[in-house]
Amino acid sequence: MTRKITGPSATSSIDGSLAHSREQTLETLLSAAHALIFDCDGTLLKTPDLYTVGWQYAFKKTGLDMDAGWYHERAGMSEHVLMDAFEAEKNMVLDRDRTVRDLRQYILENIHSVQEISKVASIARAKHRHMPMAVASGGSRQIVLASLEASGLLPLFDAIVTIDDVEHAKPAPDLFLEAASRLKTLPEACLVFEDSAQGLQAAANAGMTAIDVAVI
Numbered sequence: 001m002t003r004k005i006t007g008p009s010a011t012s013s014i015d016g017s018l019a020h021s022r023e024q025t026l027e028t029l030l031s032a033a034h035a036l037i038f039d040c041d042g043t044l045l046k047t048p049d050l051y052t053v054g055w056q057y058a059f060k061k062t063g064l065d066m067d068a069g070w071y072h073e074r075a076g077m078s079e080h081v082l083m084d085a086f087e088a089e090k091n092m093v094l095d096r097d098r099t100v101r102d103l104r105q106y107i108l109e110n111i112h113s114v115q116e117i118s119k120v121a122s123i124a125r126a127k128h129r130h131m132p133m134a135v136a137s138g139g140s141r142q143i144v145l146a147s148l149e150a151s152g153l154l155p156l157f158d159a160i161v162t163i164d165d166v167e168h169a170k171p172a173p174d175l176f177l178e179a180a181s182r183l184k185t186l187p188e189a190c191l192v193f194e195d196s197a198q199g200l201q202a203a204a205n206a207g208m209t210a211i212d213v214a215v216i
Contacts, residue, residue: 033191040137073126076196078138173206
């Protein structure tokens with residue numbers, strides 16, 4: 001079940017009531033959870049802009065242009081899923097090994113610029129050592145580990161699951177189910193933090209409660 005802690009507001013008093021309601025809902029969900037699972041890019045870390053330029057760099061090396069808006073509509077997709085979409089859009093076939101190599105090179109060279117998303121990272125810090133926590137990301141292990149290490153968040157988590165560990169990318173439930181297994185927690189007892197439509201659907205497909213971090 002996906003929970004969106006949001007709602008319309010018309011006055012400052014209503015805004016305050018809604019904010020209080022959201023905090024209560026979040027605290028209720030956190031209290032009920034036995035384990036927390038976080039997406040990485042766009043959830044814990046402000047990486048979409050870095051990935052936008054990284055993909056543009058990688059595609060440019062093959063003589064192709066990518067519009068930033070096109071990527072942002074697909075942010076959060078795993079590398080090969082995004083390349084599927086790009087090939088379909090351009091009606092061509094990429095040299096995928098080269099494209100992935102160029103993308104990852106750019107990301108790793110600029111990883112120092114990655115910043116955390118404080119409203120989500122603060123939850124992870126508050127729950128560190130109080131309940132098991134994992135990251136479940138559609139990114140590569142190489143990039144996810146480097147990003148979490150650069151941001152200082154890596155030590156907070158008991159397990160890191162990436163696309164390299166499963167067969168199917170989000171919206172399939174594989175990443176979240178593998179994270180729950182490593183945390184030794186039933187899927188229905190896990191609370192997921194996500195920012196993308198495919199990630200929220202993946203959590204629902206895994207039978208987990210999910211929070212859209214855009215409305216925290």
